[in-house]
Structures are given as C-alpha cells and as structure tokens.
Amino acid sequence: MIPEPICAPATPPVPSAVALVRVSGTGLAARLAPLLSLPEPRTASLRTLRWDGFRERALVLFFPAPSSYTGEDLVELQVHGNPLLVRRLLECLGSLGIRLAEPGEFTRRALLNGKQGLLEAEALRDLVGAETDTQLRLAQARAGALPPWLQEARQALAPWVARAEAAVDYGEEEGILLDLLALNGDLAPVRRQFHVEQSRARAARHLQDGLRLALVGRPNSGKSTLFNVLAGEDRAIVTDIPGTTRDVLEVRCEWRGLPLRLYDTAGLRDTEDPVERLGVARVRPVLEGADLVLHLWPAPDPAPDPVLRAALAPFPGKVLDVRTFADLAEAPGVAIAAHRGNLDALEVALRERLLGGLAPDACLGALASARQVALLEDLAHQLDLLADLAPGGPPELPASLLQGAWGLLARLTGEDRAERTLDELFSGFCLGK
Ligand SMILES: Nc1nc2c(ncn2[C@@H]2O[C@H](COP(=O)(O)OP(=O)(O)OP(=O)(O)O)[C@@H](O)[C@H]2O)c(=O)[nH]1
Ligand SMILES: [Mg+2]
Known part of the structure; x- marks a missing residue:
C-alpha cells in the first residue's frame, strides 16, 4: 500500500523571515500540479503559488524519490514567515489530498524506507532537544552510521547463533557439538567491549538528561x-x-x-x-x-x-x-x-x-537514550551468563542465550522494526521532522 502524502511546517508558528513547509509522498508532481509546477530536482527555483485568491512567491526545492530525506518525493516550500499564511497553505495542500503529518512522521518514513537507522533517528531527536554544548556534541557524535563495535558484535555473534542452532536441531544425529570454550574465547573481546560501552552509556545518559x-x-x-x-x-x-x-x-x-x-x-x-x-x-x-x-x-x-x-x-x-x-x-x-x-x-x-x-x-559516540542503555545492559548480561556456563552441558541453554543476545542486538539497532519502539520514539519528535 502506498502511504498517503503528508505535509507539515518545519519551522515554528511565529512571525519570522521565512517559513518552511515540507511535503512528502509518491507522485507529488501530479498531486501538486494545481498549485505549482515542480522545478528541476535539487535546484532552488521561484514559483508563484496561487490559491483561494492568495498569491505567494515561494522558493521551491524538489527531491525526487528515492534520493530524499524520506525516500519518497519530497518538496520544500519556503514562504514568508507568517503563521496565518502557513495555515492557509496547509489547508490548500489538504484540499489536494495531502494530510498533515504526525510528529516525526517524515523521519519515520525515512526509517521505513531504509534512509536512516533507528539509532540515527534517536540521535536526531536528541540533537533537536539538546540544551547545552555537551548535549549537542553527544547527539552529533551519534548521528552517523551504526557504531563499529555494534557491527563487530553482530559479526562475531552471527556464526555462533547458527552453530548453536545446528547443535540443538541436528546435534544428536549428525554429531554436531557446541564448543563452549571456543565460543566464549571468540566472544571475549565483544564482552569486554560491552562492559566499556556500558560505563560510557551510563555516563552519556546522565549527560544527556x-x-x-x-x-x-x-x-x-x-x-x-x-x-x-x-x-x-x-x-x-x-x-x-x-x-x-x-x-x-x-x-x-x-x-x-x-x-x-x-x-x-x-x-x-x-x-x-x-x-x-x-x-x-x-x-x-x-x-x-x-x-x-x-x-x-x-x-x-x-x-x-x-x-x-x-x-x-x-x-x-x-x-x-x-x-x-x-x-x-x-x-x-x-x-x-x-x-x-x-x-x-x-x-x-x-x-x-x-x-x-x-x-x-x-562519552562521545556512546549510546545514551534510556531505551538503548537498558538494551545494552541486557545484552551484556546475556553474554556474562554465557561466559559463566560450565562446558559439557546440553546445547539448549547456550543456544537460547545466544538467540536472546541476537534478538536484543536487533532491537537495539532497530532491525526488528518493532512498532512500539517507533511509536515511543516519534512521540518525542516535533512536527515536520
Ligand atoms: N567565607 C565564606 N563565606 C561564604 C561561603 N559561601 C557562602 N558564604 C557566605 O555565607 C552567607 C550565606 O550564604 P548563602 O549562600 O545565602 O547560604 P544559604 O545556605 O543559601 O542560606 P539560606 O538560604 O538562608 O538557607 C553569605 O553571606 C555568603 O556570602 C564560603 O565558601 N566562604
Ligand atoms: Mg539560600
């Protein structure tokens, strides 16, 4: 199902020099045709918008899908910073079948279209909310791709999750055993890194708040x-x-x-x-x-x-x-x-x-939100339990711990796409983000 087109002001509703209205959706050229003809992609162009007897000169930017913030067609309209004018323009967009976005809906679409990761989206929320220099720096340092230590953890865990599963499913017939010593030896650097990141994250969380x-x-x-x-x-x-x-x-x-x-x-x-x-x-x-x-x-x-x-x-x-x-x-x-x-x-x-x-x-680059810190604690705990297991036991227990760790990792990075996490995250966003 193609999501409905959405619009929102990206600037606050106060009299100012410029107000920015964003529109995102599929097939915006046709949808917006009664109001304006879209300019060349990524080229700022002046257009005269006419509706209901209004006549507004706007600077227009068009980012066609998929090379846009949301991954859909995205249009930015820069108009005079009058809140009433912006309201009337949004009403006009509404009459073209473009509804008002929910808070954070632009970023949510970016996430669903793979333009952004969950950790990045969370960093963005914190960046917008930062009140001090340190908080700004912390949020900016997290704004990039997945931290390398998380990628390394994933790479280290993946083969063991598969081996443990094989040992549980086919261990008896095929003689596949899970070598717990090798497993814990292999995962020791990951565990150490988790502990380092835990202290960094606890501190970063305090700084963030x-x-x-x-x-x-x-x-x-x-x-x-x-x-x-x-x-x-x-x-x-x-x-x-x-x-x-x-x-x-x-x-x-x-x-x-x-x-x-x-x-x-x-x-x-x-x-x-x-x-x-x-x-x-x-x-x-x-x-x-x-x-x-x-x-x-x-x-x-x-x-x-x-x-x-x-x-x-x-x-x-x-x-x-x-x-x-x-x-x-x-x-x-x-x-x-x-x-x-x-x-x-x-x-x-x-x-x-x-x-x-x-x-x-x-603490720069450390995980910092309550959600992230809680998941990291669980993750570290899971690996600690694994390290404490006595060798020679049945493979079910280590397999379930590995599976648990794998699932927590997916929740942390947002690969599991849990709706609840997204709802919580985007309720903290402002309109037009
Ligand atoms: N010598 C000295 N004087 C101080 C110091 N700190 C505060 N003062 C003085 O002690 C007095 C009381 O300070 P306040 O900061 O008002 O104390 P307070 O705890 O807020 O007092 P209340 O609000 O009445 O409970 C003031 O005259 C301050 O200038 C200090 O470290 N050394
Ligand atoms: Mg006092």
Missing part, C-alpha cells in the same frame, strides 16, 4: 552561593540572614562541560516561620528526584546538623557531603569555597560519582 543536583544544608551553609556560581548568574538571593531561600529554585546550566539541573532549597531546620516551613516541605520531592544530593556542611561546623542528618537518612546512596567555607577551616573530603571559585574538588567528585570518572568527551 542533565545531572540533577539538589543542594541542601543548614541555613547559611552557602547553598545559594554555590547555586549562583555553578549557574554562572545571580539567580538566588544570597544574604547572611539564615532562612533566606524559602522556595525551591531550579536552573539548567552547563558547568565545566557538565550539563546540570540545579535545585536550590530552603535550609532544612525546625522553624516556626510558616513561609519557611512551606519551603522545607517542598525539599523532600526534590531529594527523591535528584541524581545526587549535595549536603553542604560548613567546614567550621564540627558535626552536621541533626535535623538534616535525619532528613537525608532515607537517601543513603546519593548523598555527597560537601564542606563549604573551606577558606575558614580545614576539612577532609570534598572541600570548596564557592565565593572564591575554588570548586575543583567538587568537579572531581561529580565526575567520579555520576560519570564513573569519565570526562564528558570520553
């Missing part, structure tokens, strides 16, 4: 000062009056190559002030959502505040003690003086805790 850091501490422990220095702007009010911050403030920023989502909170303490109490009550959900809770504990304080200790007790794995006011006293561990820009210890600690010690650049 932005590291969620909650700043907590007793009143006047320097939370807002640190918040402002990391954000690179004076967002939070800083005073020497305890209880200055009463609400949760959020800022997204990039600090030393680390995309951060920072949450400044009210100092946790028992207080009679009703406004401050409300602020304290709002801290808990922030703690629950954070990747890491920075517990600011002024270096001159001999012990942390007991109210705070109790509040942080339910989150043992994700609290990092940060000693502030390190200019006033010595303290072990991560010690900083934010108002002097002395933050190196914090940078090291964040990389260690959240990126497994990797530098952001070391």
